[in-house]
């Protein structure tokens with residue numbers, strides 16, 4: 081790819097010709113020498129390009145470079161204000177390439193182009209800018225020793241960080257990890273999801289162009305087994321920050337236990353409740369938020385509000401309004417600016433989501449909207465779907481679908497609402513709607529989840545920490561100043577007088 085920013089149309093044209101490419105960005109590895117696999121557009125199954133396959137050797141080469149760069153200090157010992165300056169140059173380049181990055185995430189992940197343009201890429205850039213700006217405002221501490229000694233408590237970069245990413249928000253998840261890890265002086269090795277490596281590849285190239293040393297930010301592409309696993313097992317990686325499924329998260333804890341006890345931070349799945357009380361003054365006013373929570377990004381969202389827990393007296397009225405609201409949610413080609421629901425990421429995932437539609441039917445949930453899989457071209461489309469009369473024993477209540485399926489359950493008392501909200505193994509996010517401030521407070525503190533939004537759907541923003549309770553997460557938080565904690569060590573320096 082040239083250094084000139086490409087337009088959305090130019091990226092789509094390259095994708096149609098199968099000419100996109102992503103591969104390892106590890107000094108000394110030549111692109112043409114990398115064996116690769118085909119990557120597909122989820123909306124029509126066509127081959128859009130190639131992605132380099134990883135291996136234990138590639139990962140080892142990346143870790144060696146990252147470590148020697150970290151020890152040499154070209155990035156790690158740069159003054160924080162200098163790192164900020166370089167990262168802000170990177171941010172400026174990313175802004176110039178925003179359309180190109182939006183098109184790459186759209187075509188690679190099947191995400192609606194309008195969302196990539198208006199949300200994913202602007203938030204990606206803002207996240208990197210926010211951490212660049214923050215890093216020269218972090219102070220250490222002085223211990224209360226009196227005059228006999230001087231105790232400094234300082235934060236140092238941990239060393240070599242592995243960032244293992246999912247496919248659902250390719251650029252944004254890259255920024256959530258790389259922003260704080262790189263700004264705080266670590267050498268960072270990114271492993272994007274096998275399905276969505278294109279925007280990460282471009283962003284790392286642009287970082288190098290901006291002056292981030294090649295040994296401070298590296299990319300290894302490939303599959304979980306051939307690339308993610310060797311990163312998890314490598315004895316010279318200090319931290320792995322992971323976002324993805326709970327199942328693979330468990331594997332990273334095993335890799336750590338079997339190797340060097342590297343620190344593991346997990347951001348995993350969810351089954352987040354949206355609790356609506358009958359005292360909500362205007363049901364119409366909450367429809368957009370409820371639909372966004374459930375169907376934004378095709379429900380392929382870890383904080384997806386996939387369970388609607390609603391007071392019985394207003395349940396039918398709310399469902400009716402949701403169905404009307406869904407008229408505006410056009411399903412189709414994600415490259416069309418009018419589309420709001422694109423395809424599922426790939427065949428295997430589509431089959432899994434279809435399995436949930438069938439299970440819901442067999443278990444006796446009542447289909448009130450959607451339920452069809454759509455054959456548009458050969459893409460993997462699922463209609464936004466609502467099931468009523470879902471009970472806690474059903475798979476649809478307990479298991480993460482990661483697709484556009486909303487499960488509705490009625491309640492009769494606040495106590496029951498809270499019990500239902502907490503009755504899954506996950507605890508990532510929750511929304512609740514009520515006009516009663518005391519009830520809102522009781523519920524917000526009673527729900528076991530990392531983020532609770534009151535009278536709206538939101539994950540907060542870059543200023544607030546994000547992560548899960550229970551099976552949703554472990555070991556730290558993304559976003560906010562808390563994210564730095566994943567990537568620094570605490571050191572005491574004790575001067576004896």
Ligand code: NAP
Nearest residue numbers: 245246247273274303304308309324325328347348349382
């Ligand atoms: P995934 O299969 O767990 O994959 C996540 C990453 O781990 C990918 O890069 C993947 O590589 C890699 N991986 C897979 N198997 C591995 C193994 N055996 N050893 C080492 N690495 C391995 O998740 P996904 O399918 O990409 O994303 C969907 C899941 O992510 C959902 O469950 C969702 O809830 C969760 N998620 C959570 C958050 C959060 O912040 N809590 C955010 C987004 C998504 P491959 O690409 O080759 O599989």
Ligand code: MG
Nearest residue numbers: 247273274304
């Ligand atoms: Mg996967």
